[in-house]
Amino acid sequence: MTKADVLILGGGLAGLSTAYHLNALGRVSSLVVEKNPSVGGTAGTVAQDGFLFDYTGHLLHLHDERAKRLILDLLGRNVASHRRRSFIYSHGVHTPYPFQANTFGLPERVVEDCVAGFLRTVHRPGPSLPANPSFESWCLRQFGPGISRHFMLPYNRKLWRLPLSKLTTEWQGRFVPRPSAAEVLCGALGAQKKAFGYNSSFRYPRRGGIQALSDAFLARLRPGQVQVGCAVQKIDLRQRVAVVEGLGEVSFKRLVNTIPLPDFVDLAWPLSSEVRAARGRLRWNTVYNLNLGVARDVSDKHWVYFPEARYPFYRVGFSHNFSRANAPAGAGAIYIEAARPAGEAVDLVRLENAMLDGLRRCGILRSGDRLLTKLWLPIRCGYVVYDFARTPALARILAALRRRGVESIGRYGAWKYSFMEETILDGERCARRLLGLGAPAGSGAPGWDAELRPLR
Ligand SMILES: Cc1cc2nc3c(=O)[nH]c(=O)nc-3n(C[C@H](O)[C@H](O)[C@H](O)COP(=O)(O)OP(=O)(O)OC[C@H]3O[C@@H](n4cnc5c(N)ncnc54)[C@H](O)[C@@H]3O)c2cc1C
Structure with missing residues (x-):
């Protein structure tokens, strides 16, 4: 049987950051199991026909000094800064965000x-x-x-x-x-000078799409520490054994979950009927992300919001403007986003036609534009829905998991609206809690949870 002090479920940024910080801060063995053939999760990139497509726009907004140092160190020279060029399209005109x-x-x-x-x-x-x-x-x-x-x-x-x-x-x-x-x-009056919002400037890898960040984490981990193509299938929280595709049984002392919380609850036992009922109250939406490669530099903008109901998408972005390496020379890369409640049946052919029609009506695509490639990258669990049931249901589930010694972190493990920098910090804080080190000085983060005994 494979054994690890810490078993980490999911090789997105939360899982990779936890493993990285466990290596850097302690002497425990950890194993990351990821169901996809590559790491990165929602912050991954898919290459097709000379284009690199992220799961919609994935831009680095760096506000925390420690996270910034780490991310810039990981990316080295492979990063560029940008001033946001984002707009709203309504009433037939573009106005700057917000x-x-x-x-x-x-x-x-x-x-x-x-x-x-x-x-x-x-x-x-x-x-x-x-x-x-x-x-x-x-x-x-x-x-x-x-x-x-x-x-x-x-x-x-x-x-x-x-x-x-x-x-x-x-x-x-x-x-x-x-x-x-x-x-x-x-x-x-047209005299606005201030740039508003958390994303008024951002960074992005020069090459390799946002995947470059996860790959840089992976390169710093130990050989074999991350196993891809290995979905967790069952988790026995009492015996501390998980069944993992391709690996069989994996025993662990402590478990870190970063896969979507509802999926985790479905795979784990024993958990009370109250916890399962609380899981049934969690809501999320699926983001349907269509990516297009066009034989023309279609826009000089970064992204545009579409509030009007006559457009089937809420946002459209142009990823060749994040990095020229995201598209062949002279071509444009467009990502288009529409959301639906999780589980709703969606006819992708109809949605695609409606999206293309919307792009033509607002002038992003012109008649005669040649499409070089297209790729759907749906994000099954896109946005956690903050309805009034979420907070109490989440508190019940996380308290039960803490009692079982499980850390559930990241955007989908902690079931929240967060971005990459915060996800990476989640991994650091989790590693520190596991090692009994407490929160880093000056981070403003809560100390480690007394219910969870550290490994040392
Ligand atoms: C539409 C959209 C746009 C975004 N834009 C930005 C942005 O511009 N800037 C920004 O900073 N952040 C952005 N984010 C947020 C960012 O994607 C997340 O904060 C971050 O990637 C979350 O990482 P994670 O590791 O918590 O989750 P994930 O990336 O989802 O990682 C979880 C991993 O678990 C794996 N997994 C699932 N089930 C199993 C299983 N059974 N067994 C094993 N592995 C499993 C998945 O394959 C995945 O790799 C955006 C998110 C979305 C949805």
Whole structure:
């Protein structure tokens, strides 16, 4: 039987970072098992016909100094910085992101709607909101009816795919910029100077797509430490043995989960009926990502948001502008994103036709454009849905897993809306907890959980 002190399920950035930090900080054996033939997970890249396609846009937003040092060290010279060129397309015009701070250029009545509504909410805010408001009521209160109607509500309906009165605001803190009244006015007059949001600049590998980051992690791990093509099939939490495709039984002292939490609960036992019921309350959506290679440099933008219902996608991006190596010389690489509730039957041929038609109607594709290649890369578990059931259900599941000595981390293990930098930090914190080292000084992260005994 294969044995490991720490068995890590999933070879995405969370799993790779955990293994990397366990090696760097301690003397324990760890094994990563990944079901796909290569590492990277959602931050992976697929090569086809001279194009490199990520699972939609995957850009490095580096805010934490430690994470930044590590990521830049891993990528070495293979990284470039970019200033965001992102826009909203509505009413037939492009306005810079974020919508709420850049309404100049929209039809006059739309600008008036947005600015007057925003100023009314500032000067006459009305009754205060409950502690945990719905996203819909929060938007109306925060931005007023115009900005809500013209962007916030239709865009988020397309992304989250549930009534926004059922969506919480727990996810939005760093993702939705909140300009001041002066900034909204400046943006309506075409005088906006400020770049808003967590992603106003980003980095991206010069070569190899975002896969280059996972490959750089892999190169720093021990030979054999990561086993690909090895799906975990069953997990006995009492005996601490997992059944893994191609490896058979693997015994472990501690388990780190990074695969989607609902899948983990389905594979693991014994777990109580309350935990299984809580798993049944977790919701997520699937992102249908169509990638196109076009025989023309189709755009100088990085990505564009589409709030209007007449377009079947919520975002379209141009990955040849992240790295020229993502497409052959002179060609354009487009990624198109649409979301659906998990489990909903989707006719990909119809969706593809609707997407191509939408791209032509908004002018991204021209008649006569030659498609060189196309590739669907659906992300089955794309966005964790923050409805009102999520927080209590998640707390119940994670508490039960902690009692069994399981760490569940990363975007899908911890069941949250997060990005790559945070995922890498999750792996570091997890390794430190496993080794009983506590949180790194000045990180602001919680210390290790007293319920989980460290390995030393
Ligand atoms: C549409 C979209 C756009 C995004 N854009 C950005 C961006 O621009 N910038 C950014 O920083 N972040 C972005 N992210 C977030 C980023 O993808 C994640 O934070 C990060 O990749 C999550 O890594 P992870 O290891 O937690 O999960 P994953 O990458 O999902 O890794 C989990 C791994 O587990 C494997 N697995 C699943 N089941 C099994 C099994 N039974 N046995 C073994 N292995 C299994 C999977 O194959 C996968 O490799 C985006 C995410 C999405 C969905």
